Amino acid sequence: MKSTQLQSPNCDEREAGTAVALIVIHAISLPPERFGGDGVERLFTNRLDPGAHPYYAGIHQLRVSAHYFIRRSGELIEFVAPEKRAWHAGVSTWRGRERCNDFSVGIELEGCDSLPFEPVQYAVLAGLLAGLCDRFPVEGVSGHSYIAPGRKTDPGPFFSWGRLRRELTALGRADLVARIEPAGAADDDDRAAMRWPFPVAARPG
Ligand SMILES: [Zn+2]
Numbered sequence: 001m002k003s004t005q006l007q008s009p010n011c012d013e014r015e016a017g018t019a020v021a022l023i024v025i026h027a028i029s030l031p032p033e034r035f036g037g038d039g040v041e042r043l044f045t046n047r048l049d050p051g052a053h054p055y056y057a058g059i060h061q062l063r064v065s066a067h068y069f070i071r072r073s074g075e076l077i078e079f080v081a082p083e084k085r086a087w088h089a090g091v092s093t094w095r096g097r098e099r100c101n102d103f104s105v106g107i108e109l110e111g112c113d114s115l116p117f118e119p120v121q122y123a124v125l126a127g128l129l130a131g132l133c134d135r136f137p138v139e140g141v142s143g144h145s146y147i148a149p150g151r152k153t154d155p156g157p158f159f160s161w162g163r164l165r166r167e168l169t170a171l172g173r174a175d176l177v178a179r180i181e182p183a184g185a186a187d188d189d190d191r192a193a194m195r196w197p198f199p200v201a202a203r204p205g
Contacts, residue, residue, distance in 0.1 A: 107129075122164055146182060
């Protein structure tokens with residue numbers, strides 16, 4: 001699908017023979033809870049100005065990335081080709097396997113723990129997931145909070161896993177619905193936050 005390419009240096013090669021088995025959904029906004037700026041692009045390309053916002057002083061040295069970023073407008077930016085390893089998950093475990101960066105693709109949505117996501121973000125995400133599942137032997141789709149519980153809260157209480165399932169079905173990809181691991185009813189758009197199992201304390205990212 002159509003994407004803007006903006007290469008991040010924060011990546012390396014996957015170990016030979018390691019397949020992409022997992023897709024990790026994240027949410028991020030920079031500054032936190034502010035949308036539309038260039039902070040995320042700058043963070044992922046090591047160009048964040050520590051003087052531009054007080055929050056940036058503590059994070060500008062981080063060397064992090066995600067493969068994809070979906071803006072509130074639906075714009076899709078690719079920072080790292082999915083064949084390579086991006087640095088998005090940190091200390092993490094999925095199905096007993098540690099270091100999820102090794103075998104996952106990371107997708108960041110522009111968002112935060114306190115506001116709903118945009119409908120177009122779900123539509124773009126569903127299309128991206130479908131394409132990735134066609135290219136790689138993806139077994140599961142999860143959220144950062146589920147593979148790093150207690151350390152990360154994203155994509156947060158307002159991300160609707162039920163809506164993501166519906167978008168996949170609407171795309172004609174009901175075959176992928178079972179790979180979406182977190183629970184969520186089909187009509188949970190307004191109630192996603194009520195089932196939120198994680199303390200909201202960590203920063204988005
Ligand atoms: Zn994250």
